[in-house]
Amino acid sequence: MRIREINVTPVAFRDPPLLNAAGVHEPWALRTIVEIVTDEGLTGLGETYGDLDHLVRVRDAAEALIGHDVYRHNAMYATVAGLVGADVVTDLHGLTGTSSRAKTVDRIFSPFEVACLDIRGKAVDRPVVDLLGGRVRDAVPYSAYLFYKWAGHPGAPEDGFGAALDPDGVVEQARLLIGRYGFRSIKLKGGVFPPEQEVEAVHALREAFPGHPLRLDPNAVWSVETSIRVGRELDGVLEYLEDPAEGIEDMARVAAEVPMPLATNMCVVTPEHIPPAVRQGAIGVLLTDHHYWGGLVRSAHIATLCETFGIELSMHSNSHLGISLAAMTHLAAATPAVTHACDTHTPWQDGQDVVAPGAVRFVDGAVPVPDGPGLGVELDRDALAIMNEQYEKCGVRSRDDTTYMRSVDPSFSARRPRW
Numbered sequence: 001m002r003i004r005e006i007n008v009t010p011v012a013f014r015d016p017p018l019l020n021a022a023g024v025h026e027p028w029a030l031r032t033i034v035e036i037v038t039d040e041g042l043t044g045l046g047e048t049y050g051d052l053d054h055l056v057r058v059r060d061a062a063e064a065l066i067g068h069d070v071y072r073h074n075a076m077y078a079t080v081a082g083l084v085g086a087d088v089v090t091d092l093h094g095l096t097g098t099s100s101r102a103k104t105v106d107r108i109f110s111p112f113e114v115a116c117l118d119i120r121g122k123a124v125d126r127p128v129v130d131l132l133g134g135r136v137r138d139a140v141p142y143s144a145y146l147f148y149k150w151a152g153h154p155g156a157p158e159d160g161f162g163a164a165l166d167p168d169g170v171v172e173q174a175r176l177l178i179g180r181y182g183f184r185s186i187k188l189k190g191g192v193f194p195p196e197q198e199v200e201a202v203h204a205l206r207e208a209f210p211g212h213p214l215r216l217d218p219n220a221v222w223s224v225e226t227s228i229r230v231g232r233e234l235d236g237v238l239e240y241l242e243d244p245a246e247g248i249e250d251m252a253r254v255a256a257e258v259p260m261p262l263a264t265n266m267c268v269v270t271p272e273h274i275p276p277a278v279r280q281g282a283i284g285v286l287l288t289d290h291h292y293w294g295g296l297v298r299s300a301h302i303a304t305l306c307e308t309f310g311i312e313l314s315m316h317s318n319s320h321l322g323i324s325l326a327a328m329t330h331l332a333a334a335t336p337a338v339t340h341a342c343d344t345h346t347p348w349q350d351g352q353d354v355v356a357p358g359a360v361r362f363v364d365g366a367v368p369v370p371d372g373p374g375l376g377v378e379l380d381r382d383a384l385a386i387m388n389e390q391y392e393k394c395g396v397r398s399r400d401d402t403t404y405m406r407s408v409d410p411s412f413s414a415r416r417p418r419w
Contacts, residue, residue: 001070001123005037006062006112010050011387012394013352015319016159018147021191021219022093022414023405027153028394029319032058033354033384034111036119038070044118045355045379046111047323048291050391051398053089057108070116073297080109092400094414095219095318096292097266106270106294113295114327114375121374128327128376129369132300132334139366140332141341143215144183145317145348146173146205148192154408160350166197167204174205177347183365184212185239185341191218195230195419206237213341217242220266223417224253231258239340240285246416248273252280261285265316269293271302278309285340287316291324296331307337315342322346322355326375329360329367341365354384 015029030050037043048058061080068076089107090099121128129135148170151163164173174186186205190198195218202216220243222230227244231254234241242263245254255262261284268277268286270293277283286306290299303313313335315328325346332338346362355377359370370376405412 001042001119002039003036003066003068003070004039006065007035007037008055008059008062009033009035009384009388010055010391011321011354011384012050012391012396013321013349013387016161016348017150017153018189018348019149019192020095020147020189020401021221021416021418022095023401023403023412024150024408025319025401026396026399026404027156028390028396030391030396030399031319031321032111033323033379034058034062034115035379036070036112036115038119042119042122044070044115044122045323045375045377046113046115046118047321047327048111049107051091053398054107057084057087057089057104058111061108061112065112070119073113073116076112076116077105077109077294080112081105084108092398092402095266096289096316097269100270102270102272103292106298107292110291110293110295113297114290114323117296118374125373127369127372128296128330128374129334132296132331135333135369136336137333139363139368140329140338141184141366142344142346142362143185143187143341144174144177144181144365145343145345146170146177146186146188147348148189149173161348167201170201171204171208174209178209178365181347181362181365183341185214185365186212187215187217187343189219190216191221191418195222195226199230199233202234202237213239215239215242215263219243220246221416221418223419224250226417226419227254228257231260235259242287243267248277248280248282252282255281255283261312263287263314265289271305274302274305274309278311283311285312285314287314287343289316290327290331296327299331300335303335303337312339313337314340317343317345319345319348321349322353322360322377323375325360325367326355326370326377329369330375333369352387354380354387356380
């Protein structure tokens with residue numbers, strides 16, 4: 001079964017002003033939707049980043065993959081690798097770690113691999129989870145992903161989530177998300193305020209939700225010394241501490257001195273990072289992300305490798321839509337080593353999506369594996385057209401949290417370490 005056509009559609013959807021170490025989310029988030037059509041009439045869906053540099057390469061790859069057999073992932077990967085050459089695509093926000101050629105290839109290949117798995121599942125009338133080894137869980141738990149945030153974007157009305165700029169605001173945000181979705185664990189995106197303020201917020205969350213595992217992610221803006229101090233202060237409070245310091249060596253120094261495991265989606269982002277991280281004992285939890293680990297099959301291979309070395313797994317997230325949530329859910333449902341609730345930005349999209357409603361939904365904080373063959377989701381073509389029109393009109397072409405923050409606060413610095 002061969003690829004006859006690939007449609008690549010950039011989309012934009014509204015995003016709240018979520019604060020992080022790099023700055024603040026712009027009013028529009030960007031994604032790219034990939035739809036593969038085969039010579040037998042079956043179609044498959046993939047989703048990836050929307051930044052222009054990445055989009056251009058995805059479009060180039062789409063042209064190069066016409067005629068490929070959807071079962072020959074290795075040949076498709078080699079085609080993408082040859083197309084990329086020595087190019088390296090770098091994110092402006094810097095929140096997913098270092099960039100490299102290997103990571104660039106994996107990022108570009110991923111949506112095509114997911115779309116081909118969607119097709120292969122439809123061809124045999126089986127869900128993607130069965131193509132990855134079969135389910136070990138029927139539903140995948142996700143965490144309430146909390147952010148410090150403004151009440152609304154500058155010059156715009158207050159959004160439906162309200163402000164969260166202090167411990168009380170963070171707790172109220174948690175109540176909102178947990179009340180709507182039933183989440184049973186909580187993650188706070190830190191690196192926004194001095195560590196003492198974020199420690200206070202974590203303690204407030206522990207008091208308000210004593211039975212919910214907690215994690216804190218300052219996106220590597222703390223020094224080793226600050227990371228150790230905060231880790232010790234939160235002894236017995238955190239499930240894990242995510243990326244407190246930058247790089248494998250500094251993470252290893254912190255890991256040796258704090259009582260909880262360290263997690264990452266920044267210092268270990270390609271297979272070549274795993275050996276030094278294991279040697280130095282830098283991490284206890286890896287947050288995988290099929291969008292930059294090369295798709296679902298390659299992510300499953302990484303999961304097996306991590307399990308071999310005693311590294312536990314969760315999943316990283318950035319602003320995404322339902323195709324990605326479905327893919328994440330199939331992968332986590334088939335991966336025994338995913339023992340922590342996964343991250344998702346889905347609540348912040350507030351119902352905006354390119355997939356037909358109902359296929360992916362939250363039940364008691366978890367997403368049941370979608371019914372139906374393949375990914376189990378169908379494209380809402382009217383929604384896709386609207387989001388594509390929003391992309392054409394919004395003027396945003398690359399996510400740049402720092403520049404947007406400086407338009408509000410010219411003194412803002414994204415340096416690391418900041419504290």
